[in-house]
Amino acid sequence: MKKTLLLSCLSAALFAGNAFAANVIPINADPAGQGLNDPTPLAPGGGNPGTSIGEQRRIAYQFAADLWGAVLQSNADIRVQASFQALRCDATGTVLGSAGTSPIYILTEPGQPDTLYHGALADALIGEDLQGGTGVDIISRFNASYGLTNPDGSACSPGSGWYYGLDGNTPAGKTNFLNVVMHEIAHGLGFSGFGNVLNGAPLAGYQDIYSRFVHNNVTNQGWYQMTNAGRMAAVVGGNLAFRGPDVTAQVPLVLDEKTVVRASGTASGDFVYGTASFGVPATAANFSGSVVLVNDGSASPSQGCFASPAGAYAGKVALVDRGTCAFEIKAKFAEDAGAKAVLVANNASGVISMGEDASVAATVPTLSISQADGATIKAGLPGVNVAIAPVPGQLQGADSSGYALLYAPNPVAQGSSFSHYDTSTGPNALMEPAITASLAANYNVDLTPALFSDEGWTLNPGNARIGGCDTGVPVVQEGGLIIGANVQAQSNICEINARNHGAYQSCMAAYKDRLEASGLVNSAQADRIASCAAKNR
């Protein structure tokens, strides 16, 4: 069997011929009047010209499909099943969507054990659609009730909901649908391991191509050098790295220099910190000073859930304990008492990302540290100063050797652990488990293409083309910028929605003006986009 597979795989690869930009085709799996076919009127916005909820969903989905299609090469169509369903939504949480590869193929190459590949990747490597044009390569689904109402009439996450714009300008409280689709399709294209993270067992006993590059820094072992028990321990060990050569080469291009909260004076140390989704971002310029422990005079004075005397923390960094009330409420009370910055000490191990609270609006920069680090600072008070400080030679989200870290929390988060970049990654990455407002997957997919390249995908090396005309804008660049892919996706959307060539040109003219104004293309590239659009009939 193995020899047969080897022959099959290799012979196919030899004759795969010149690869094309991948054609990612969404397949509408929704019934009439629902989900992608929802006729409810919706005003166009954010560059999405659709006039109904269903149409805006389809346009955003097609845009995401075109972005990935432009970035990757494949001779075989990539069919992605798309649907909206009323997924679970209650007071505790909302299922936004899901996705994964549908078929998996066992490929053989010399020197490697038989290995599982995502269907679309296997097709690209072999050079043909192994399903023979039937079925789908990726399954995806999204919550139709998000921000609206559940089938039982109850509200689903009031105040939130999808933003279908294509411009990345997601309003506060909304979730960018394009980012989520880009994230989920990426899982189906290759950004996922297939093994069982609960018992460490590989799927069906086979290695998979993603996991081949995963390394346990704690034991200094590759993923498949470990036993099932070893993998179970590693997945909660907090120190897994992706060691693909392309990702590793691009880590310095993408990730920021690592920074810590550095204490000095009567306590010292470098402390890992978490960020807040409210207030101004903490920087070396705005986050430094003498620390004072919050005391609001209540029964739990250091939790800061009540107002403190005016001026109590003037010009200081207020240290407040987690608990009882929302983070932003603590920050607001400290700010009102004059604090220039706020440091939240956790009440357990680890650091946390702090969400906003709609009832207040704190503007002060706020960070969190672990309980142990908070205790260190408290023990030194008064006389402790803190500041954000760089750690030379280290990058945010990479290990000390420069490899990208993967998400490996304790306890294991089934379906989240292992198949994402670590949450410490900075700037925020598309394939972190959190979809943050700072993402702009319409232009930047950071280290994701590099990971695909490590797995065997070929990235399109040239410039964006409109109807065969070279715009001079690279489709994908090292570091994950996909401005050229955006040009092609936008041209497709303009073409589909324009009534005539003049309307198409107007659509593209407005688009290239926005690109140039935002500095994403230079004037020469903008002119070529316009010129290519004029010729595209």
Added chain:
Amino acid sequence: MKPRAIKQVLLTAAALLGAASIVVPAAAQSQNGKNNRDKADFVRGNATSKAKRVTPPKTEQEAVATRRVAARGIVELQLPEDRMVNLVAVHHADGTVTYQHLAEGESLPAQDKQGEVK
């Protein structure tokens, strides 16, 4: 696995195994049959862009049972539903909202107590 690496290996393998007479199937030249008109079909909600929903096998055991030999003798199986992951926005009692993935059938986490680490 890089295509060019595979090709290099194949050049050697083909010589050793006498596979030089393998004929290229026409389909391998290009299967990118879709064009902007097809894309317009999806965007416009046309019937040609629609298909019956595909559902994956529920468990690894069921997935292994789907194992079959596909084109070119390559073995195919389906990803089980329990390896599909859900992206979830979880609302916490202290006002935070976190996003995480959740396996199919796994319960949403109970609402956090104040101060509980997520």
